[in-house]
Amino acid sequence: MKYSYFPGCTLRTKARDLDAYARVSARALGFELEEIDNWQCCGGVYPLGSDEIATKLSSVRALNEAKEKGQDLVTLCSACHHVIKRVNDDMKNVEDIRTRANNYMKLAEPYEGETEVLHFLEVLRDRIGFDELKKKVVNPLTGKKIGAYYGCLLLRPGKIMAFDNPENPTIIEDFIRAIGAEPVVYPYRNECCGGYISLKEKDMSKNMCNNIMDSAAGFGAEMLITACPLCLYNLNKSGNGKLPVHYFTELLAEALGVKEEALQTLTSDKEVAE
Amino acid sequence: MQELINRAKELLADGTVARVLGWKAGDLPYNPEPAYFETEESLKDFVYNGFCGANLSKYMIEASKLEGKTMVCLKPCDTYSFNQLIKEHRVDRDKAYIVGVGCKGKLDIEKIKKQGIKGIQSIQGAEITDDAETLTIQTIYGEKTCAYKDGMLERCHVCKGKEHQIYDEIIGESKDTKDADRFDEVRRIEAMRPEEKFAFFQSELSKCIRCNACRNVCPACSCRKCVFDSNKFDSSQKANVDSFEEKMFHIIRAFHVAGRCTDCGECSRVCPQGIPLHLFNRKFIKDIDELYGEYQAGEDTDSKGPLTNFTFDDAEPSIVTERG
Amino acid sequence: MSTEKKQAELIKEISGVNPLKCMKCGKCSASCPSFNEMDIKPHQFVSYVANENIEELVNSKSLWKCLSCFACVERCPRDVKPGKLIDAARQLVVRQKGQNYLTPDEIPELLDPELPQQLLVSAFRRYRR
């Protein structure tokens, strides 16, 4: 099975590991992430204004490319996922945006939201199945108490993202169970880490991240996992350091026994870069 | 076409259907007419080409009463009418074996003639297997050509799409022909001053000879007896003696099919006087779309039509004045 | 039309929000993680727009404190979505030249080695035209 894959800017730079672990894990699970050609940054935030078109075009381009290949579009970074899924919803359901975007794009065939946008986690849940995943685990992370940190972008607005119950999600918990560890449910898992506010208002972010850390630790978590590079950065940078934070793909790769493989690509990439 | 005939023969032979409803060649190269075929032998007269514009769904009302199934050839746009007839319990789905036939746009001989092509002996390029780009016409004055597009019926330029809404199987390829918005002409009239509108319709409708061809061909006008023929309204058919008559007739006709008309365009196609009757139906369709939400009759077989439905906050009739 | 009226209309248009749907339940303010940093509170955005009190709204520091975390959007029982309103007000400001909340020369001192690309990109989108 092949999926079109939109890595996004951060997965090419600071979050190369999030990407590398995902790719090796995908291979181990029997599917392939085919990076789409010439993707452009999604913009990081979904433009809320009903009159914004230009800022949505990079997503439309990516979506259309996946459509032309007849593939679903997979994302990893929460922000990319949020932006692309919402733009896709616009293209499907908001006539005005659809018409104007297509006017700009001048495609051979207008894009009307045909592509299905999937988060990597959704691929695991809906396409592979957590039971299947469980069978492929070679290093179960038995005994690890892990708190899932969702943040806001994957879940809200619930109707459009349709990712999970926005107030009581279970997908990452189910994932944690599948890799053999024990999920720790804590109430702040869908509260905001501060997002981009941390650039200029470190204090605000600090407060929020501490709440998250304290709550998770209070319920017995030993680590947090997330899908979002910005959440990871904020939790590490602004949080009180009570708990380590990892990408979920890292744990996945570890459980599947392919972590080493990923680390090798990461070091070789680094060498190339240097 | 051969594929269609072969399939028809098979279905007749294995007893799936008792008859085939299609078209047979007419006396001229461009006037095939609807026909039943009951034997494999008779299928030699079967044709299906660019001139087979007739919507056969209405024939299924009668065919539904006959013994056994009827194989009926329906173009994509005809299937909307068929669905609408199912919704109104006028045809029996189980009595029909629907072969969705491909369509590359249907031709209007009047349009071809208007280009100065007279004395037609034969026409090439209108077969369903052709690419529907150019028509080559042998006339008594020599060979002429005409772009397929330029010979197409108005309705094909505003085609609803080449997807069959209901079928048992599909035979033949289709080609997209839509290159205009179906409401453009309605908008043009709407923009006129009242006197201009009146003059326009006066001149068009004064051509009406009340031959009832529009009514007879319309798949939505399928009443056993038309109100204009019954004494229920003291409105039974009178000779065409004054201008009001046709106005009343055509408004009521359009009103009676409002919300049920699939915009198949048969009324205009068959009008011997060339009156653009579809402009009435499309006006209602446009109003319904704008006021009550987009609705395409015949898209399904169970939804409520716009005139048998309502919402609490529908527009008031005064909107007609307000939107000017 | 007065400038403020025009601006109020513009905010309604950009956001697609009808402030009259608000029933003043306060759910947005109850959900907002930035509540304490804001001078005009989420539930008040609605009345500022409805009352065409735009001058004060666009000068409010709340514009720059909203995280776009959509908690208010998700939970609003009346489909009012204060988060969208505040974003539209922010748009109104950044679309005017020279009104950017973030300038390129500010950036170097805000950077650190781990800072992800995503942060810069998002902040730019939110703070600048």
Next chain:
Amino acid sequence: MQRIGVFVCHCGSNIAATVDVKRVAEMALMEPGVVHAEDYQYMCSEAGQALIAKAIEEKQLTGLVICSCSPRMHEATFRKAAERAGLNPYMVEIANIREHCSWIHKDMEEATKKAVILMRAAVAKVNLNTPLQPGESLVTKRALVIGGGIAGIQTALDIADAGYEVDIVEKEPSIGGRMSQLDKTFPTLDCSACILTPKMVEAAAHEKINIYTYSEVEKVSGFVGDFTVDIRKKARSVDMDKCTGCGVCQEKCPSKKAPSEFNRGLNNRSAIYTPFAQAIPNVPVIDREHCIKFKTGKCGVCSKVCQAGAIDYDQKDEIVTEKYGAIVVATGFDIIKLDNYDEYAYSQSKDVITSLELERIMNAAGPTSGHLERLSDGKAPKEIVFIQCVGSRCSDDRGKSYCSKICCMYTAKHAMLIRDKYPDVNVTVFYIDVRTPGKNFDEFYRRAVEQYGVNYIKGQVGKVIPQPDGKLLVQGSDLLDNKQILKEADMVVLAAAIEPNPDVRKIATMLTASIDTNNFLTEAHAKLRPVESPTAGIFLSGVCQGPKDIPETVAQAGAAAVKAIGLLAKDKLMTNPCTAKPDETLCNGCSTCANVCPYGAITYEDKEIFDHGIRETRRVAQVNSALCQGCGACTVACPSGAMDLQGFSNRQIIAEVDAICR
């Protein structure tokens, strides 16, 4: 050709002062069909009516036109007069020359001209009138009440007290409904069971009331006065006649893990059970899903311990068919599922509960024997937070758009009861608006604030955050203080929106009773006929029609009973003869008319039709004249003109149009 008499009334000077009545009468004689015309001082008087009777007899009149006041005034009078004189009452038409003419015009010439035209229109119509006979149908003097809650019980009692047989169908094993789950009732705080159980007993003991519990309505046919209903009596596995209600079986039943519906799943019950101690009938049912005997074939303990030999594992569902003249729907409500409101952590913490669960906790017969305690650890709570409007007043599709109406009051009740019984417990209520219209209601709420010190905070709650130590952090708005507050609580109580019982959709379809977008049954008229369904013979009782508290429910239940009694008191129903009638030879069978009929009066039948020498089976419309109310929507929807309205036929109305425009 009709022989029409025209009678012009002076109405003293009311008409005659402005209209030349003599001239109207003279002009009438020139109209086709008119063989008699006269004027008189007061046509409606006895002498006037005698004139009419005399003319009918002498001139052998077949139709009458009375030029007088509004038909809304005296149409009935003149119709009766005509009937007494041997003329079909529907051969009378009124020309309204008073309200619509003499009273609004000053110029005699002008008013007379108009009166003549109105007379002509009426004459033109009468020329096309046909005698109409009101239909008659017999009334089965028995009522069905669907639902055995307080609404159903009250309606049944009222109907039965009037002397008519009533059947109650209740799908649970006992009657009692929601009210039986409540602890105390507002605004008087009397115990719910104390006022409900006597009514339950009374209903059970009433000689005119027959109760089908653990039963459901399966099929309904017929129409007003003559419904036929199939009732499914679900297999109880216990013989109702033999069971003595001793309760030993429930005690000994080894399967005790079935969640108790009555206690909202807060504790468990045995597989053989009565929902609560005062159940009526006091006969248990076996829940086959949880019964070991039914699951494995082994067990049979209940059968062994039953002295009466009442246990019957082989019992099957039984269908009872009964006839009814009237049906009352009293299906009640449930509270919404809270899956869409997980920000309140209902599914994440045992100490976040609904108000209905709190009722059970507060109730002495409930899972905690009436002790206020946390379900997680059994500890007594010190801080309780109530959250209002959970799922009510939501215009998004998460919840319900309406106000559930009862929550403000029951929350005040809960708050007050807790503060009264446990003065050291602090109670906080987050509210959007406090709505207390009702007798002694606002006083009640103010008492909670002023006398009991309940802390009311205006603002919604954004999130309930369970803490590692088991406390609940409530993050809410205080709009009046313009603050976001974090309040630590031991227990959170949600005022979940109420919704019509989900079964009502199925029942409404069977009854062809209309239902609104929220699944509440629609009343025939929002103001003037609030307890009747637009479908004749169907009445609405209680919350199935809209949110209501107990006093309102009881009042409406009584009103529904009166309407049903009014129907049952008649031996025969005279139906309005001005109903729709299809011309079967013209009918296309297209269903368009049925789509617009608000009364479900139109059905289709495959009928043999003889038309123009052809005999064929056609699908044609049939109007049930007992259901048709004569609005005429179908007549315009019908494209072929097959459907017409008697008394207001197409030709009659066109004749009036023609006469006016002549």
Next chain:
Amino acid sequence: MSIEAKEEFRPKIVAFCCNWCSYAGADLAGSSRLSYPADVKIIRVPCSCRVNPMFILRAFEKGADGVIMCGCHPGDCHYSTGNYYARRRMTLLFSMLDYIGVENGRTRVEWVSAAEGVKFSTTMNEFVEKIYSLGKNVRLEDIRCRN
């Protein structure tokens, strides 16, 4: 329009009124002595949904200069839903009349309750005024019907 012309032209106006609200509203206008021109003649129908577009065209055919339909306010229909259907039918019909060039204003729908005698009378005064300003209906009249 000059005064002489006004004297010459007396319009024919047909008003369809539903039995339960508007006809009663007209009765109330009468008992309150609220006058409106005698040109208006009322036809009683059970419900606005009984008014067939054919009746309206028929009136014009026979020489009516204006046709007005009155019914219960939406939501107050005696038959619950009749006026909702009528509203759609009339909207589409009026739009079609406008489309073929019949002067706007010769047709009107007004919701008049049984309590709105004043509204009934004002509406009729306005409508008659409008028809005077439009003059004789020539576009929809059947010439054979002219006397």
